[in-house]
Amino acid sequence: MRQTPLQILALLLLAAGLLAACGQQQATQPTSAPTAAQPTSAPTAAQPTSAPTAEEYVFGMVLVGPINDGGWNQAHFEGAKYVEEQVPGTRLIYIDKVNPADRPNVQVEQAIEELIDQGAKFVITNSAEFADGTAIAAEAHPEVYFLHASGDAVLRGVAPSNLTNLMGRMEYGKMIAGCAAALQSETGKLAYLGPLIDPETRRLVNSAYLGARYCWETYRGQPADSLAFKVTWIGFWFNIPGVTLDPTKVATDFINEGYDVIISGIDTTEGLVEANKASQAGKTVWAVPYDFRGACAQGEAVCLGVPFFNWGPRYAEIIADARAGNFTSQWEWIGPDWNDINNSATSMIGFERGPALTAEHAATLDEFIGKLADGSLNLFSGPLNYQDGSVFVAAGETADDETIWFTEQLLEGIEGQSAP
Amino acid sequence: MQSQELNLQPEPGRKQASGTWWATLRLPLLALGGALALTTLVLLSSGVSPLQAYRILIFGAFSTPVRFSDMIMLAAPLLLCATGLTLTFSAGLYNLGVEGQLALGAVAAMLPLRLFPELPPALLWSLCFACAAAGGALWALLAAWLRLSAGVSEIFAGLGLNFLASGLALYLVLGPWRRSGSASMSGTELLPRELWLPTLGALRLAPLAPLLALLALALVWWAVRQTRWGLQLRAVGLNRVAADRLGVPAQRRIAEAMAGCGALAGMAGAIQVLGVFHQLIPNISSGVGLLGLLVALLVRADPRWVLPVAVVFASFTVGSVQLPLALGVDSSIAGVLQGALVLFALLARGLSRRVTG
């Protein structure tokens, strides 16, 4: 009997499904590990339908990417684990990889429903993309509290009362990152691996640029216009083959064009990994990853440091408050603990120095951080112009929070798209 | 391509041969058994209790009203696609372009939403569905034209057009239809709430979607089984040469079947935009078209079985969302089960044909 094309097709589909399943198996090892480890502390974890015990407080998290991405999502996941440790009686449940590529038929609302169905009283969503879905779910479940990380629904006044926003002032982290890059760079050509374009990513690019320009002028003694700063947007927070630009390719292009520091703005670590490869091949390049404190591990030899989020402490406070009935809906934008920006119990934003940063530059960087900490240096001071020449901050003024939050364009001096 | 008739269409003659329940149920049961065995193996190899997994896969979608409504909202576009594919399978065509037809339907549905947002919603929705149907049909006709005039197999034409359609959607989302001030592949601006298809209470269930799908199914069922057009369609599918000899305008019927399927897939795209995502996202089809292919393949283009199988497949998919939370296995196990069902159904059919004929 001849095989018809459809039989072959079905075979292919099945094979693809099997491969996908097996592939996921590996990828989700960390996923299942925490859940599997759970029964020791909370024996009911593996029982999907068992109701949470009276004193247990279940909180859920919806993550846009995988929990082991070495970046944004892992930082959130670690924060959530921190809550479990610090707030007794809390238990984390989560769904990761909620994005149209990994889970085409799952919307964030559905993921939230599942978490609530499993007993979650508090739900954290971790992507700007989740703004609409989180708001919808919050309206549908007034008895559950929601935290939309990186969102601004409360600021814009469109949030239901059971929804709060939290974001760290990564602007400082990016300034430090930019400064480190400018200190170490030999060519004066810095590249920024951008995700998608929105106000958040624009203000972070601007921050990195401001930090780099300041240190280029102040510590390297070079004119500002001799510093090249280029951003390339891949189109999403991480690589989706065929949909986004491939960050690996973008990174190699940067290197080939002579950029010797890659500052990453995406959730994953391709910039660092590629720089490491190029360095092993004899090129002089460095990288600054993003989001997750341990990110340097994937390329220590080229890592200048990583600006990271430390979500745990504030998450723990908010969840403890919510559990005690003291939930408040607010828009929070929290900076580092300037006493010790790397204090994991108090600082929301930190900068972990990488092994590749020379001791001399590290000392200079500390001086820079000190200026930021004591308030003597505000990089968002005028005159600052947007790319199109329009005024962002007028001379003699400093930008307020909202101006920075809703940044409309990249700054003059940055090469790259401001808006699509 | 000539042997396609062997597999796709119901064979009334064979059924009469032995009328016992075993003869009728043997193939489906064999297929089900094989698929379950394979899926169980996969589950066991990942250290998960198969029974629990099956319970979630099969009954998960019916456990709460929320999940049930999610299932319906997945089943509706799925049903539309599978119904459309009934037409093309009847005509002996492998319309792999159904994904692209859905995507183009979704894009076309966005046109009136962007051009005339101030129209009364009911009118706007009708316009959306009409545009979506036209867009999907156009895309399908393109594949049909390639097949009829240039001899390009509709399989490859469809696959190519799928890429083109998703590229177009992506371009629109990132380019001209992007959210103000940002460029993200996550989708266009959400539609204003009043333009969402009305739902039942707080559920995401928009009754219009399943209603439309059932209506389409009934229409296609009637057309394929009762009209001479449908009979001609089947004749073309079974034996194009002989149908042509008997005076059936085969080329025309092929084009019509493709257009019909494209229109229905396009309407599924409109449902995705108006009732499910409430925006255009690059992956607007979410694989519904391919899932529809599996459904159509399993039911051998017999409209009677499209509804139950589409509902079962949608249940698997919706139920599987709970798997990672409840059991720590990935939800793609639903895809394994769906694919295995189809594969074993084809296998069982092939084997029985070898034994009996």
Place this chain on the structure above:
Amino acid sequence: MEVAVHNLCKAFGAVRANDDLTLRFAAGQIHGVLGENGAGKSTLMKLIAGFLRPDGGSIRFDGREASLHGPGAALRAGVGMVHQDPLDLPAFTALENLLCAAPRGAIGSRAAGRQLLSELARRLGFTVEPDAPLASLTVGQRQQLEIIRLLACGARVLILDEPTTGITAAQTRALFAALRRLAAEGNTVLFVSHKLEEVAELCDTVCVLRAGRLVGEQLPMPVPQRRLLELMFGAAVAQPTAGGAGEVRITALRSEGGLPANAGEDGTPALPGLHGSPTTERIAGEAVWQLAGVSARAGSVALRDVSLSIAAGRIVGLAGLDGSGQPILLRLLTGRMRPETGHILVNGRALSGGGSRAYRAAGIEYLPADRLNEGMIGALSLTEHFALLQNAALVDQRAAERAARAAIADYAIKATPVTPIRALSGGNQQRALLALVPPDCRGIACEQPTRGLDVASAQAIWRRLLERRLAGCAIVFASADLDELIAYSDEVLVFFAGRVSAPLHRAELSVARLAELIGGVGFGGG
């Protein structure tokens, strides 16, 4: 190498294609193998070349019994077969074809292959460029390459199945010269052909098969043509063809051959459904088909410059061996193929550019030989077929079933209205095919209308066809059965290698005359 078969049997279903054949082909000679369509020539050759496995009997090469698992095994034993359509890879060059088809280790390197190819080509007088892409070669050159390949692979016995179809006269001469040379070098050549003149020109001996049996064994050439025809088509051919004797002979033949033997009083066959003699003039009307200077080509066979007119009420038989061009004419007559040049008029209207649907609308019906793959839809029932022929948008199930019942009664079809067509026997399928011809049809073109049917079924089919003719329908049919052609045709056109004879009128028809023409005798050289 000597090839011998002993008690070789091969059956396909009920048909005994080779029935207890015992034969010996001596080395160093060219052996012709003759026989009409279906005589079993190709089966015998495929058995020897390993493409088929025998049901019984043995094949011996130089006295050693060979068990051939496939063509590869046969080639290793030294037997190679050149097919009508050379089996090769058009995307490759000649050299690449040779290299990839050679057994492992046979050709050491590309350079060695090139040298071997050039040398063999030179020795045989062939013109094959090693680096020419195969697609650019003619059929004749591909055939030459195939022969070179087989020799390079060690063949000492060459089997050629109809090798001169579709190649030029010059290539034929080159081929014959090469074959003679190969035979002179001690190789054995088996030459299968329909063409008596070629066999006469080339072969040292000839054997004749008829209905799977050996009827003429190892006749040393030359053998008189008449004798060969007699062997191929049956003993009676040898009798003189003039006068009434011929008519008697037809009757005699028929009783042997299969068709009804109801001879009329005057010796003409009494045709079922016709009273008295079939005086065609009485029912002949205006022309249904008119062809003027029509040329068309399908594969290697080309019809050139055909002009004819077929009037309503006439029955025209098309005779000729397979691959002589009859199907091309049938397809032209029904719009399944468009003429390259010339005009076709149906009922006086030009339809040359129309497709099959235009012809069908003009009242032309095509009844293909392959009833189940081209004629009807196997999975559908007779009722559904009649429903297909309805005109309304909605199927009138009852009317369709009525029509099916009527057809079943009228045409004595053994089926219920809902039985799928493929469940019917061949005769019933053919009757169903006829029943589906609309009553107002103007012309019917049938391909092998009674192929595979028993006598009674064939008779029934012809009764229906003759009824149609009485109703004013023109009928054109192709048949391999000479008796059938003679019994029913008002005139016969004989096809030979794409050429069409002048119409033979009823009075001129005889098996001997037809057999000669079918064998190419009387078409002239070239």
